[in-house]
Amino acid sequence: MNEIRGLLHDVNDELSIAVLELELLLEQGGQDAATSVSLVSSLDACRRAAGSLRQVWARLGPSGELA
Secondary structure, three states: OHHHHHHHHHHHHHHHHHHHHHHHHHHHOOOOHHHHHHHHHHHHHHHHHHHHHHHHHHHHOOOOOOO
16 A cells, blocks of 8 residues: 555645646746636646545545455
C-alpha cells in the first residue's frame, strides 16, 4: 500500500507543478483568446485530476487499507 501512496504523492507533485505553471501563464496574460481558453481548460483538468487523487487517498484510509 505504501507503493500506491508513493505513486499518488508523485503524481500530485507533478500536477501541482502543472497547475502552478498554468496559473502563471494565465496571470502573465498576452495570449490570444483561444490560447487562454485552452490554458483554462488544462488548468481545470489538472484540478479535477487532483480532486480524483484526493478521493483515492481518502479511500486508502489511515491504515492504508482500501475502504
